Amino acid sequence: MTLTREPIEGPVAAAVAAVGRTARLTAAALAGLPAALFRRDCRATFLRQLYLIGIGSLAVATVVALFTGMILGLQLGIAFRQFSQELMVAFTLSYAMLREMGPFMTGIILAACVGSSMAAQLGTMTVNEEVAALEMMSVDPIRFLVVPRLWAMTLMAPILSFYTCVIAFLGGALVGYTQLNIPFLQFIGQVMEAAEPKDLYVGLLKAAVFGVLISGISCAVGFATTQGAAGVGASTRRAVILSFLAILVGGYFITRFFYVF
Amino acid sequence: MSSEPAIVFEGVVKRFGPRRVLDGLALSVAKGELFVIIGPSGTGKSVTLKLASGQLFPTAGTVRLLGEDLGALGSRALAKLRRRVGYLFQSGALLGWKTLAENVALPLAERDRLPPAQVEGRVRAALAEVGLADAGDLYPAEVSGGMVKRAAFARAIIEDPEVLFFDEPTSGLDPVMARTVDNLIAQVGRARGATCVVVTHDLAGALRYADRIGFLKDGRFLQVAAPDAILHTPVPEVRAFLEAQRVEHRP
Ligand SMILES: Nc1ncnc2c1ncn2[C@@H]1O[C@H](COP(=O)(O)OP(=O)(O)OP(=O)(O)O)[C@@H](O)[C@H]1O
Ligand SMILES: [Mg+2]
Numbered sequence: 001m002t003l004t005r006e007p008i009e010g011p012v013a014a015a016v017a018a019v020g021r022t023a024r025l026t027a028a029a030l031a032g033l034p035a036a037l038f039r040r041d042c043r044a045t046f047l048r049q050l051y052l053i054g055i056g057s058l059a060v061a062t063v064v065a066l067f068t069g070m071i072l073g074l075q076l077g078i079a080f081r082q083f084s085q086e087l088m089v090a091f092t093l094s095y096a097m098l099r100e101m102g103p104f105m106t107g108i109i110l111a112a113c114v115g116s117s118m119a120a121q122l123g124t125m126t127v128n129e130e131v132a133a134l135e136m137m138s139v140d141p142i143r144f145l146v147v148p149r150l151w152a153m154t155l156m157a158p159i160l161s162f163y164t165c166v167i168a169f170l171g172g173a174l175v176g177y178t179q180l181n182i183p184f185l186q187f188i189g190q191v192m193e194a195a196e197p198k199d200l201y202v203g204l205l206k207a208a209v210f211g212v213l214i215s216g217i218s219c220a221v222g223f224a225t226t227q228g229a230a231g232v233g234a235s236t237r238r239a240v241i242l243s244f245l246a247i248l249v250g251g252y253f254i255t256r257f258f259y260v261f
Numbered sequence: 262m263s264s265e266p267a268i269v270f271e272g273v274v275k276r277f278g279p280r281r282v283l284d285g286l287a288l289s290v291a292k293g294e295l296f297v298i299i300g301p302s303g304t305g306k307s308v309t310l311k312l313a314s315g316q317l318f319p320t321a322g323t324v325r326l327l328g329e330d331l332g333a334l335g336s337r338a339l340a341k342l343r344r345r346v347g348y349l350f351q352s353g354a355l356l357g358w359k360t361l362a363e364n365v366a367l368p369l370a371e372r373d374r375l376p377p378a379q380v381e382g383r384v385r386a387a388l389a390e391v392g393l394a395d396a397g398d399l400y401p402a403e404v405s406g407g408m409v410k411r412a413a414f415a416r417a418i419i420e421d422p423e424v425l426f427f428d429e430p431t432s433g434l435d436p437v438m439a440r441t442v443d444n445l446i447a448q449v450g451r452a453r454g455a456t457c458v459v460v461t462h463d464l465a466g467a468l469r470y471a472d473r474i475g476f477l478k479d480g481r482f483l484q485v486a487a488p489d490a491i492l493h494t495p496v497p498e499v500r501a502f503l504e505a506q507r508v509e510h511r512p
Contacts, residue, residue: 041371125356132316133354137416138344139371 026216032147049152069171090190107210111243115218119239122222157211273322284480300477347422353413362397
């Protein structure tokens with residue numbers, strides 16, 4: 001697959017071509033797993049990306065998850081208190097986080113924190129002709145640059161998603177204890193009771209799919225960068241917006257697939 | 262087919278949107294020839310090199326490299342053909358997160374997957390050739406533009422490719438280092454028999470090693486000739502170039 005190519009004329013044709021390019025790039029990167037594991041340089045980048053993604057988004061994920069848990073706890077608490085059903089807060093929080101909010105928020109955080117910088121970095125490399133130089137050296141930019149990033153994010157996303165859920169439960173339990181007079185351990189116990197293995201697995205799968213979508217889109221957008229530094233800025237923004245859209249649309253269809261049929 | 266030229270352009274037109282950069286360009290570079298392209302800034306010299314190496318494709322006309330029609334090649338075949346080609350980008354295009362030595366090692370380590378011990382010796386030799394023996398451990402951001410250029414030069418020639426494209430190999434270099442690089446080009450061209458296409462603004466240097474020089478302007482070659490003929494050129498634009506650089510014919 002060649003990345004250096006001519007621009008395609010016309011907005012519709014260009015959009016269709018961009019989707020096709022992103023899909024091909026993502027598929028090629030997914031197929032490159034052996035390289036990420038067994039090729040020295042690729043593996044080094046893979047491990048560094050794992051670290052960057054994990055550590056880089058941990059602080060943001062912690063704060064976001066904690067307050068999401070607290071906000072949900074508060075809102076649900078206000079609602080359920082009217083029926084004296086305060087413990088339902090834990091049940092509902094468990095469902096909401098495991099099924100939707102955990103993977104969704106992880107996706108948003110990853111798109112904003114990591115996808116943007118992937119697009120910026122690959123975009124800068126593209127306008128500096130570094131990507132063209134790799135191709136001229138017959139070093140496949142997808143294997144060299146995309147495979148380690150995509151697999152690192154795909155692996156890291158479920159882990160972060162699980163972490164996000166746990167922190168949100170703690171946030172909910174905190175609100176439950178301070179505002180709703182639910183003992184901390186009882187709240188957590190209720191959360192565990194409500195948690196279905198299926199919800200957990202589907203949520204983790206969803207996060208992994210988001211990881212594929214975000215990294216695939218961000219890398220493809222980065223490679224499509226033109227026109228220097230301004231182009232890099234535009235690509236960064238485009239990568240984040242398209243990732244958000246992909247997370248929303250993709251999330252809906254995964255939910256539909258696993259819970260409706 | 263050893264008689265076929267290494268590079269052939271036939272009626273090549275290259276447009277970017279409404280802008281016509283090349284307009285019916287014809288060119289034939291023989292195997293082992295040292296061909297130099299000169300011309301004003303922005304006339305399409307870099308575009309010509311990119312067309313010749315399959316990074317861009319013509320709007321009309323055909324480009325043949327080592328007997329292959331580049332427009333007809335699939336991406337796999339193109340990647341295979343590129344193994345026989347070295348390319349020095351005008352900007353150097355080194356990877357920013359790798360040291361100069363790691364950059365020069367890239368084709369050997371990443372493409373050919375040679376063992377590190379074997380790579381190291383060749384990289385050290387290549388860096389020494391361009392006067393960077395002590396700079397191997399520095400990152401591109403830590404060295405001067407001229408040093409980046411020289412490391413990129415070393416990276417382009419380290420595989421001993423059959424065809425080499427150099428986009429302004431000596432711009433940004435001091436005169437002494439420019440002479441060193443000119444000599445290296447002459448050496449890879451003469452001793453190793455590589456076909457070289459060099460884009461440069463340094464006409465004095467080019468006159469020393471070129472087999473032929475082509476003057477590109479307005480999408481075509483105004484003149485393609487041996488250095489001697491270029492020195493006695495009747496073409497006013499080429500004359501102007503010579504005079505601006507004070508290149509005089511010394512008998
Ligand atoms: N990818 C591209 N998209 C659009 N226009 C381009 C592209 N590449 C080159 N051009 C245009 O083609 C023209 C020729 O560019 P090129 O880089 O070949 O000039 P050059 O002869 O190498 O000049 P210089 O001596 O300054 O390097 C320029 O006007 C440039 O704007
Ligand atoms: Mg140029």
